[in-house]
Amino acid sequence: MLSDVPDLTAHLGYWLRQVSNHVSHAFARKLAAKDVTVAEWALMRVLYGEQPTSPSRLAEHMGLTRGAVTKLADRLIAKGLIARQANTSDGRAQTLELTAKGEGFVPELAALADQNESECFAHMPDDDRKALERILRDAVARFGITAIATE
Secondary structure: OHHHOOOHHHOHHHHHHHHHHHHHHHHHHHHHOOOOOHHHHHHHHHHOOOOOEOHHHHHHHHOOOHHHHHHHHHHHHHOOOEEEEEOOOOOOOEEEEEOHHHHHHHHHHHHHHHHHHHHHHOOOOHHHHHHHHHHHHHHHHHHOOOOOOOO
């Protein structure tokens, strides 16, 4: 019977996905204009202000495979935004760090994140925005989500 199947819009997950897609795609378009992907931005932001970091540590922190971090790093190295160095204590291991160009670029990209946030949520009263953030942070904690969203 057709009436036994709820409409898509009857699910909170539907609305979360609608908003998430809109916010994510708007931010991805802003980054694309700067020739950076969301995943590249996330890796750069994790490296910002940090000492040289191993790809395996980045993978663990970001919830990505080491191979995915290596592919992201290769793209960012080609753009001159990060550098790969031999680890000073273990010549076989490598570390990644932002270049001066990358270090200077992160605040510009962070401003785009702030702009996107404002464009998407400035219409909300501050109390509502804070409540939504609290609810979403609680859900993230409850589900044990530790990976940085990059898609």
